[in-house]
Amino acid sequence: MTEELRCVGCGAVIQTEDKNKIGYTPKSVLEKGVETGEIYCQRCFRLRHYNEIQDVSLTDDDFLGLLNEIGQNNALIVNVVDIFDFNGSLIPSLHRFVGDNPVLLVGNKVDVLPKSLKRTKLKQWMKEQAHEKGLRPIDVLLTSAQKSEELDTLLEMIEKYRNERDVYIVGVTNVGKSTLVNQIINQTAEIQNLITTSKFPGTTLDKIEIPLEDGHSLIDTPGIIHHHQMAHYLGAKDLQIIAPQKEIKPKTYQLNPGQTLFLGGLARFDFIQGEKSSFTAYVSNDLLVHRTKLEKADQFYEKHVGELLQPPRKDEIDDFPELVGFEFSIKEKTDIVFAGLGWITVNDPGVVRGWAPKGVDVITRKALI
Structure with a gap:
């Protein structure tokens, strides 16, 4: 042995x-x-x-143990989510474990959103979605792991709400949590009253403790795997394609009923019924959108997925889940949100259908723009 x-x-x-x-x-x-x-x-x-933290993933059981520990300690919980995959990046049942501890909800990747999107609207929507899941955040903040000016506000918020307590930073995989923690360490290395980064007292299997000046710690926890994230069906190269790296440039399409848009091979949007109208896609600039006729959409997908329609790539389609459709009757200007990809804004009344890999959410919300 x-x-x-x-x-x-x-x-x-x-x-x-x-x-x-x-x-x-x-x-x-x-x-x-x-x-x-x-x-x-x-x-x-x-x-x-x-002084660089890498994300690792825990099993569900390991993470439940960690959540139990958080609930038993007096701490501020900083829950990092992905603005483009809000539902897919919420930790299932987090509200049951935090106890009386306050939760600061942090939406990452705000820097790639179109400037026309009202931040107050987005924060209100995030708060409503969190409430639906039983989570009552003490505050909602938009930030960017890539932009240091956004971090100043996050650090001020942490200081405002932690009240000389430990701070646990939690999130599922692929939300940018570790990048955010690394930025915090780099940003605060020279600030006397915040985080001391000259030495770490040691790491443990399940978390990394960064000492604070008052004897408490900022604790980075490993990412939990959320099994309904679009990201879990893709390789590293394709993650770079679907995760916006720069500010999104909206793409507007004039569609007649009976037309379909494919978002690569990952999702599909059908315009089933209504008057000719404009539809605006807010997805990564690198993700190709293809238009075709609804009546031929199934055959078009079968023929071109993995090639013209990618991601996924040709060698990945055997393991890629089938697309499942969700039909919506639209009465007012509405976003059809494809979890992990972005959204399509429907401007006028009609009937539409959104398709995503089995297990990945397609939901509606009142248009943010």
Whole structure:
């Protein structure tokens, strides 16, 4: 029986197969570590040498244990969600675990939203959606892990609400949580009264504690896997395509009833009934949108998915879920939201249908723009 090797930083069992899981170390690095007698997982190595936190995922059971711990401590909870996948990036049942602890809800990636979108409208919608899920955030904040000026407001909010308590930062995978934490560390390294980053007292298997000046900690937790995220059906290259990197440029289409728009091969929008009208797609600038006739849409998808319609790529379509349709009767200007991709604004009354991979949400909301 092979002896288990463990990371000297966090105690995780070393493995070389999956870089997204706890304990990952590249094989070449492991061999050197065995020679020196000091084996660090990649996460601890980067934390130790670069003050950089990498996201890892926990199993559902592991994360439930962590949530129980949060509920038993007196702390501020900072829940980071993805503005483009709000429902898919909410932690299921978080409200049952936080106890009396306040929750600050942080919508990440605000920098890529069109400037015409009213931030107050978006924050109100996020608050309403959170309430529907049983979560009562003490405040809602929009931020960007990529823009330092947005971080100042986040840090002020954390100080305002933490009241000399620990701060737990939680979120599902792929919401940009670790990028946000790294920005916090870089931004506050020279601020005397906030986060001290000169040394970390050590990491644990399930979280990283960043000491605060008053003896409390900002605690970064691993991302939980939410099984209904669009991101889980895609590879790293395709994630770059669907996740907007720059401000979205809206694409407007004049459609007659009986026409269909494909968002790559990931989603589909059918205009079933109504007067000729304009429809505006708010998706990543790199995601190609194709128009076709509704009556031929099924055959068009079957023929072109993985090639003209991608992502997904041709070698991924065998594992890609079937698209499932949701029909809506529209009375007023409405957004059809494809979780993880963006949305299409329907300007006039009519009947439409939105399609997404099985398990991924298509929902409506009053138009934000």
